[in-house]
Amino acid sequence: xxxxxxxxNGLSLGGIYAMIALGYTMVYGIAKMLNFAHGDIIMVGGYTxxxxxxxxxxxILATVAAIIVCVVLGVTxxxxxxxxxxxxxxxxxxxxxxxxxxxxxxxxxxxxxxxxKIVIVADMGTVTLGSVSISVSxxxxxxxxxxxxxxxxxxxxxxxxxxxxxxxxxxxxAAQLMGxxxxxxxxxxxxxxxxxxxxxxxFYLMKSPGLTxxxxxxxxxxxxxxxVIGGIGxxxxxxxxxxxxxxxxxxxxxxxxxxxxxxxIEFSILIIILLVKPTGxxxxxxxxxx
Amino acid sequence: MKHNTFNKITAVLMAVVMxxxxxxxxxxxxxxxxxxxxxxxxxxxxxxxxxxxxxYGVAVKNSAQMAVDEINAAGGLNGVMFKLxxxxxxxDATKVATxxxxxxxxxxxxxLGTVTTKPGLEWKNLSxxxxxFFLTPSASGDAIxxxxxxFQMCFADGNQGKVAADYINQNFAGKTIGVFYKSDDPYSAxxxxxxxxxxxxxxxxxxxxxxxxxxTDFSTQIDTLKDCExxxxxxxxxxxxxxxxxxxxxxxxNAVYYGCDGLDGIASAEGFDINSIPQEVSMLSHFDxxxxxxxxxxxxxxxxxxxxxDTLNQFGASAYDCVYAIxxxxxxxxxADNSSISVTMSASExxxxxxxxxxxxxxxxxxxxxxxxxxxxxxxxxxxxRYVVKPAASNEN
Numbered sequence: 001x002x003x004x005x006x007x008x009n010g011l012s013l014g015g016i017y018a019m020i021a022l023g024y025t026m027v028y029g030i031a032k033m034l035n036f037a038h039g040d041i042i043m044v045g046g047y048t049x050x051x052x053x054x055x056x057x058x059x060i061l062a063t064v065a066a067i068i069v070c071v072v073l074g075v076t077x078x079x080x081x082x083x084x085x086x087x088x089x090x091x092x093x094x095x096x097x098x099x100x101x102x103x104x105x106x107x108x109x110x111x112x113x114x115x116x117k118i119v120i121v122a123d124m125g126t127v128t129l130g131s132v133s134i135s136v137s138x139x140x141x142x143x144x145x146x147x148x149x150x151x152x153x154x155x156x157x158x159x160x161x162x163x164x165x166x167x168x169x170x171x172x173x174a175a176q177l178m179g180x181x182x183x184x185x186x187x188x189x190x191x192x193x194x195x196x197x198x199x200x201x202x203f204y205l206m207k208s209p210g211l212t213x214x215x216x217x218x219x220x221x222x223x224x225x226x227x228v229i230g231g232i233g234x235x236x237x238x239x240x241x242x243x244x245x246x247x248x249x250x251x252x253x254x255x256x257x258x259x260x261x262x263x264x265i266e267f268s269i270l271i272i273i274l275l276v277k278p279t280g281x282x283x284x285x286x287x288x289x290x
Numbered sequence: 291m292k293h294n295t296f297n298k299i300t301a302v303l304m305a306v307v308m309x310x311x312x313x314x315x316x317x318x319x320x321x322x323x324x325x326x327x328x329x330x331x332x333x334x335x336x337x338x339x340x341x342x343x344x345x346y347g348v349a350v351k352n353s354a355q356m357a358v359d360e361i362n363a364a365g366g367l368n369g370v371m372f373k374l375x376x377x378x379x380x381x382d383a384t385k386v387a388t389x390x391x392x393x394x395x396x397x398x399x400x401x402l403g404t405v406t407t408k409p410g411l412e413w414k415n416l417s418x419x420x421x422x423f424f425l426t427p428s429a430s431g432d433a434i435x436x437x438x439x440x441f442q443m444c445f446a447d448g449n450q451g452k453v454a455a456d457y458i459n460q461n462f463a464g465k466t467i468g469v470f471y472k473s474d475d476p477y478s479a480x481x482x483x484x485x486x487x488x489x490x491x492x493x494x495x496x497x498x499x500x501x502x503x504x505x506t507d508f509s510t511q512i513d514t515l516k517d518c519e520x521x522x523x524x525x526x527x528x529x530x531x532x533x534x535x536x537x538x539x540x541x542x543x544n545a546v547y548y549g550c551d552g553l554d555g556i557a558s559a560e561g562f563d564i565n566s567i568p569q570e571v572s573m574l575s576h577f578d579x580x581x582x583x584x585x586x587x588x589x590x591x592x593x594x595x596x597x598x599x600d601t602l603n604q605f606g607a608s609a610y611d612c613v614y615a616i617x618x619x620x621x622x623x624x625x626a627d628n629s630s631i632s633v634t635m636s637a638s639e640x641x642x643x644x645x646x647x648x649x650x651x652x653x654x655x656x657x658x659x660x661x662x663x664x665x666x667x668x669x670x671x672x673x674x675x676r677y678v679v680k681p682a683a684s685n686e687n
Contacts, residue, residue, distance in 0.1 A: 118532075118562050209536070259473070259498065
């Protein structure tokens with residue numbers, strides 16, 4: 001039954017990666033930029049939960065506060081740092097995003113210090129089904145990520161705003177000609193991505209109570225990898241990539257002989273995918289017109 | 291023309307000054323016997339008596355003084371008394387040179403070196419030129435005993451893997467233990483490799499690793515280790531505390547966590563309530579401040595009665611042993627040949643006598659271990675104990 005436990009742990013971790021990867025992939029699909037500050041939004045969400053939970057003791061209030069703070073922060077970053085660079089070279093935007101990432105980490109370090117904080121969101125214990133013993137928080141994480149993905153898919157498919165997002169990602173110029181306010185869509189995309197990042201921060205803390213200013217760094221890079229594996233720009237691709245990466249990570253940690261090489265194995269998948277199928281699993285091939 | 295003459299005079303003067311300095315320096319370089327007028331054996335030390343690390347320096351000074359007082363009360367060495375001279379380095383390596391020079395020029399014949407590692411590296415370099423013997427209670431850096439005149443009473447940082455393996459070989463032969471370490475961290479992986487190299491083949495291990503410092507979802511690792519009743523974790527206390535919090539319901543409540551010095555401070559980690567962990571948390575040490583029997587208990591009672599419990603720690607216990615080990619070695623040399631020790635002998639002469647003892651068959655039993663000996667590198671050879679940071683929660687079922 002070891003395998004089932006590992007699989008559930010992997011699906012749950014993969015769910016978190018998928019949620020972060022969605023933020024990457026949506027922003028890339030619509031604004032055509034890699035928002036490397038996305039991982040640090042998770043960290044900001046984590047610290048918001050830490051502060052609000054410390055003040056109120058209410059995990060739901062803390063989660064709502066984290067979502068609000070992250071959405072406001074995400075939209076503000078977009079307005080201040082990225083909007084002036086619309087139309088600038090992709091490299092300039094990329095470097096700006098990395099700069100924003102360091103800014104957020106350093107600010108958090110100035111405000112909260114570098115020492116690790118312990119945040120116990122809710123002590124939910126463990127359930128045992130037969131010989132499988134799983135944390136309730138793992139199951140909650142898994143359930144919530146599935147729910148979020150279903151809602152997001154429905155939103156993109158069936159609402160006017162969602163379809164406008166698809167349109168902008170397909171062809172920004174044409175969408176604008178059809179009367180879609182591209183700037184508004186980009187803002188909404190950043191807001192959704194940041195809200196997902198706040199949730200990812202919550203689920204991360206539910207799994208592991210350690211909070212540092214670099215909390216978002218590694219999950220951010222893993223989620224970016226997941227987004228590329230799934231096909232960057234594709235919403236179902238990000239989900240697939242995230243879950244795949246989470247499961248691979250847990251299985252690899254489970255096998256003693258390869259456990260120390262887990263990170264290398266995860267990133268090797270990225271290299272192999274890029275060699276074999278450069279667009280990722282579900283990415284669309286775009287023909288560049290010259 | 292005038293200008294030229296001035297230049298020449300300056301050049302000549304400079305040459306004279308340089309020559310004179312050179313002579314002076316070479317005259318100082320010999321092993322001058324500042325102890326020629328000593329009426330007591332002088333033991334020197336440098337440690338943080340004030341500042342942030344004062345709790346360690348004060349413990350060392352108090353304990354060493356306690357040992358000196360006891361030795362003197364019992365008649366010293368053939369009637370010659372001992373004197374401890376403690377200097378304050380505030381855990382600042384730049385203060386060590388002055389402290390050392392003062393001690394040496396005031397007749398220091400033997401020393402406890404420094405209390406902490408960074409100043410200790412300075413002391414190591416200074417003392418080798420004059421050939422001053424030191425036995426440090428607590429400067430645990432691997433390079434501290436690099437020279438022939440330096441020895442440690444504490445376990446060296448890089449030696450903890452072997453010491454932990456020795457402990458586990460003795461107590462877990464034929465059993466299975468869990469190991470949890472950080473494979474991309476030199477501290478953790480270094481201890482792990484040495485641990486594995488010295489582990490007896492009769493001990494089976496179940497191993498789990500983590501890599502990146504931000505990887506703190508330990509679900510899989512906990513699942514791997516959940517049936518282990520003894521988990522060795524040579525990692526720092528931050529990830530250890532996260533692991534313990536995540537594992538508290540999954541690992542058996544009667545399991546034992548055993549770490550190295552990286553776990554030092556876990557009980558006071560910010561936001562971490564160690565009492566919320568049902569399992570026993572313990573670490574490799576050579577002194578148990580809760581000892582209820584033996585030499586450790588005697589030392590604790592004497593120390594607390596004299597100085598209170600605030601500064602009771604392994605640094606002090608180790609210092610107490612250092613003074614007695616030096617005394618015992620001098621006594622052993624004296625008993626073998628009563629011309630080998632005199633109160634006016636130089637530090638260098640005494641160093642040769644002590645080195646012969648410490649590198650020979652001399653061994654010492656005291657507060658921090660039984661039959662303690664030293665290998666040719668100056669590392670201590672003794673048995674580690676498991677120091678319980680927090681006992682297992684009482685079983686209510």
